[in-house]
Amino acid sequence: MKTRFRLILMLLMISSIGFAQEIQVSGTVTGNEDNMPLPGVSVIISGTARGTSTDFDGNYTLKANQGDVLEFSFVGFKSASVTVGSSSTIDVVLETDVAALDEVVVVGYGTQKKADLTGSIATVKAEEIEKTPAANVMQSMQGKVAGVQIVSAGTPGDSPTVRIRGLGTFGSGTNVLYVVDGMFYDNIDFLNSKDIESINVLKDASSSAIYGVRAANGVVLITTKTGRKNSKPVFEYDGYSGVQFAQNVVQMANAEQFVTMAYESGSEADVQFVLNAMERFGRSRVNPNLPNVNTDWYDEIMREGLISNHSISASGGGENVAYSVGANYLSQEGILDMKNEYERFNIRTKVDVDLSDRFKIGSNLVFSNATKYLPENSAWFKAYFAVPILPVYDFQNTDATPTPYANARAIGYRGSQNPFPDLRYNNNRQKIRKVQTNFYVQTEIIPEKLTFKTVYNANLAAIEQRNVSLPFNIGYGDQRISSISRSDNTYFNQIWDNTLTYEDNFGDHNITLLGGASFRDEAYNSLSGSGGDIRGIQLESSWYLDFSDPDPETRTVSENGRRYYGMSYFARAAYNYKGKYLLYGTIRADGSSKFTQDPWGYFPSVGAGWVISEEGFMQDNGIFDFLKLRAAWGKLGNDNVAPSSGANTTSEVIIAAGNEPLSGVTATSTFTNNTWEVVEEKNFGLNMITLNNRLSIDADYYIRDTHDAIMPVYIPIANVTLQRNSGQIRNQGVEIVLNWNESVNENFSYSIGANFTTLKNETISIEDSRGYIDSGSAEFRQRTMEGEPILAFFGYERIGVYQNQAQIDADPTAQAAIDAGQNIQPGDLIYRDQNGDGQITDEDRVVLGSFLPKFTYGGNIGVNYKNWGFSASFYGQSGNKILNRKRGEIIFTNDTNMDADLAKNRWHGEGTSNEYPSSAGLRKSWNQKLSDFWIEDGDFFRIQNIQLSYTIKGTKLLNGKFPETRLTLTADRPFTFFKYNGFDPEVPNGVDRQTYPIPAVYTVGINVKI
């Protein structure tokens, strides 16, 4: 190898002696917008392989002959060609390529030119992601990509829910596939936003089919930052700090409103509780008919949370090596007032080495060490229910230790209600350690044509969970001894990919072929144990199972594990003629041990495109700078589903026989035996750039069908719900993205972007003995039926409230109910008799809406003036419904508190409300049926992010050595507008019971590059 290298050098030297006209050319390459030097620009002598690239200051030097043409190219800029004349200095200004059509897009196992794409791929750049101060990368994508719905998670460290083009599968397997530098993930909570180079969302089946397996919910390709060869090291610090506040806090009924409701309920017991409260806590001096307590529980359980993030990184490269290394620390407090926080420390290195011009080798490593203290989400729910006439502390509650928390049982209620014991006496910690590594070797078998690459990826995640229940007593039987439960969960996933890529052109015919094989191994193991009555529980240092009661029967231990294997073969062909006519096809064969019926699935895709603007008749048309029509079809498999067992399985059980445990075995009588869930998608798209490269329009229409959808089918008599291939689900919609960019002059530029998405989710067919699939609980039913969205809310349609007795007497459905023993009074809800049989029965239930939004939209505005930058983005959705289950659970315990909206707007006399029942009505089964009274619109509009920045650059300070510095002020999700009676309309599955509210975040940031 070395010998050959020397030989080439010698040849080069000889050739330089041979041609005397050769001169040394040097110069600086700068960008047209900011006149800043561009490092890493490729400078090549046209028609040769000779060239160089610019250094950190944009300078280059090379030897060339007069008459040679130098080609300057750089990602994001239009290429420029300059003929070498007599001058030895050639400075070049590169124009920003607004359309960035030469931009290369990462597709599965390779790259493609954006202009050549036939499928639907959206790209989000690093600077867009960095604007959002969030622990999770995907949070930053919210509202930025058409067709991608992101539902925020409020809990620090939790990942948002991401859906690409609707929801086509049941159960938990709805995660999109994340491919980070080639490795597959369900969850990318270990990634720091700052380490990301680009994110590509493969939306349609044709684009993602190369990933076949698991691609059915869409693919998000993430490339982490790489160093650039021949560039000076760049050291960068980036950090921000800020505060998070709860937004749109639900207004609860205060003591006065609550007491009014209690008196109006007609329940003696409820009145008695109020009297008990007055007896115990005294009477209010303002209104002596109220207890001297008015607790706002949400106010009590929340706090402000701090967030901060600090990253340092260095990247650069020499002649043969490129590197990028960094470290990052993030800490985020939750807004729930307990030990609730997230802390993450990351280290990252990425190195690529050219062993020779044929052999490349590289490795990538991310180590992430996070600690997460999980919230007790039950507190959100309890704070809703806890009565305002109960204080936080009750010093008369002398049994309570160690803190005299008030217990609602003291004034007669059934439960203790007070959320504080949950908050103070629980400590739920997760230590999350993840290591992601990959290693590749790449060799060119035929130079620049045939490449072989083998990549091994390994991903180790260890999650140590420790839940400590501290002992407490709040009197009235609400007492607990200490206990600890521990679990060690280890995930180890490996992927080994081998690919052969062949690229060539024959005249105007350009062709790329790829073939490969991939082996996957996903293993999971969980070992857990628990013990009680911990000695020394007051000290965190003794929170180990060793200190629990040593009686072996009081300690439990359990283990479960799974391991899945997958094997895939795939191929891709991309062809274009003069960049005008595009053809694209992939095929992938996947085997997965999750499917016992037939582990193999075959997933083809094809695509075609026509770049009309390249046609002769379109040249210099003055309207379209670029115009492409494209169509694609593809199939892909989803193995992100519950695995089939393929056989009856057994469980160990115990019974009691004379107070002695006896162990035995039970077996299942039904089992799953599934084949692949297959997504088939058609996508039609248009890309257009017009008005002098200022306006770009991308539009897509898609129909996405899930065949053999694995659904929870009910098996009657055996009374089990089996995950079985049993239906077809369709998602279809239109996505439109508009972008306007303009540089008015050197100092001033602006951009405006908007995206719109429609979604129609529909169940096409179901194979179930009942013809429908029920989800949710009996009281809060969600039903999937043919012709309706999946998991739709299902209940009665409320058409008003009975205002007076005459109205009841005149209504046959009310009379039928009275005849059946119901007690219908003014203030009760009126339901629509859908089937017109004169009575309200189960058959009158209809679909009341879906939690999937029908329309989502996002937008952004960016303005740059000299060193100032301002950006704002917004996001909204409409057409989705939320089941307000916090409110709805009044059907289980109806003597507790409720939100102020319900208390204020209740029916309390003729004409007072035609929407809400009376206080007494809330306690009747008639009004407690699931109806659209409990289901609310989830429409919202939000100012997603506002950022103001100032960049200090090229200043004379410190003799011009003052580093490039950028200061930012960011308000993330500062304002949300909605009508829903809850904290936040972002509820992942549409059922709001104890959703962690999404805080607004205000931060100050600084970025320094040296």
Add this chain to the structure above:
Amino acid sequence: MKRIEKLINKTIWAILLSLGMVSCSDKINEQEGQLNADDLDYTNTEDMIDPLVGAYQIFGTRGWEEPLLLSVRGDDVNSGGLGDQQPFWDTDQFIYNKDYWMYNSLFALHYSDIVKLNTAMELVNLYRSYADPSYYDEADQYLAEIKVMRAWLHFNLARNWGDVFIINTTEPDTEYINGTVSKDAMMEYVVAQMNEAIPHLLEARPNERTDIYGGITKYAAMALQAMAYQELENYQEVANVTGEIINSNKFMLYPDFYNLFKTDGEVSDENLWEIQFSDFGNATGDTFYHLYAPFGPTSYTPARANAEGGWGFYEPSMKYIKFMLDRGETVRLQTSVLFTPDGIAEIQSDPNYANLPSFVSNSTPDGDVINNSVRADFFSGKHYMPSNQIVVGRNNYGAGKNYIIVRYAEILLMYAEALTHGASGNSLTADQAVNLVRARAGLGSVSGVTTQMVMDEKLAELAMEWGVRYFDMIRLNWYDELSYDGRNFTADKELLPYPQAQVDALPLNN
């Protein structure tokens, strides 16, 4: 030339590397982390008892709502006051709701357990098929025990819904397409099943068993058979079977009625069949419990600190309490009912009951003090475990309390009732049988017992137990008894409507 050779070498190397992965592809036919039923070692005959123990576990894991719904319609017990579970209250008023989850749960859980028991029988049969013939008797006994459990579930289904399915295999879809059988046909089925089971079962009291202490024996099967005959109003067979149980001299009434339902009475000589629950005396660790909270008082001051109360979903009726007071009952009233101060005041508000015996108190004999409750004035004493009998460290209401299914007193009274319907007895006289029960309750003898007298005795003795009262009343068409406290019972109210979720899935019509 050399170049091409090199190229070929490299290509072959690359292809080999790819092919090397093919060997990995065998792995995709493996399911790790699960133990398939087919993979149990059926040649190990010692393990044959494991699926039987599994069957007891299946049978013992009854939902909390099951006993409640089975019995709430009787005039001995009410649903507790208004509040949550409104349709449960409606059911107590004979206002039925086919959409109510409890109906579906009772129906579905009974059938799913039938299928699970069938699976357990399949497993026992697999062990049997590999076993030495000397183990066949043992295998047949296990199968017979499971048959008894399965028949009891079928029996309950037919009692509540009338026409229902018989499921004898693990493939219910092949059976339910044949449609339902009538209630009578189901009772015939139960009789036939018990005839199959009885010869293989142990002739022992449950507490005489050593392999599974307290498990099912011949007498549980006979009791169930007698109950099926009783539903068929074949009183001669009722008398024959119950007479045989009496003549076995295996059983006797537990002398202390109060403690029969507490720790001391567990697996006593009176109990023919009971489900055992326990925490094995440990404060932490594994438990096998029934959820008794629905029966418990919503508020009480336990003698042992920190014992938890319940939900108040099961309230002895005022009718029952006054009936007992009228009879001059003592221990049976004190055992069956937990009184709240409000409840006592409520009884006394009727001038005829202004003076109550001293045992009518909101303090139980074990010193637990029952407080007033929003939901109910009274709670069931038979489902109450004194707080001082609960293992320290366990606080659940009724933690580890057993659940009696059939006891000897019921056998005696079934026998007596059959004789009053004209059956000839092979054992005691009806008077003797009734007086045995009365004597234990501290009551004097009676003679010339009539059906009315037996039914009164049954109400006094068996109130709150498994809906015995309700099913007696609808069997005898004594609808007036059920039309109490403003209720109006008619023949069309006897059965529950099929749950809508089942109608949607099965060949059923309401």
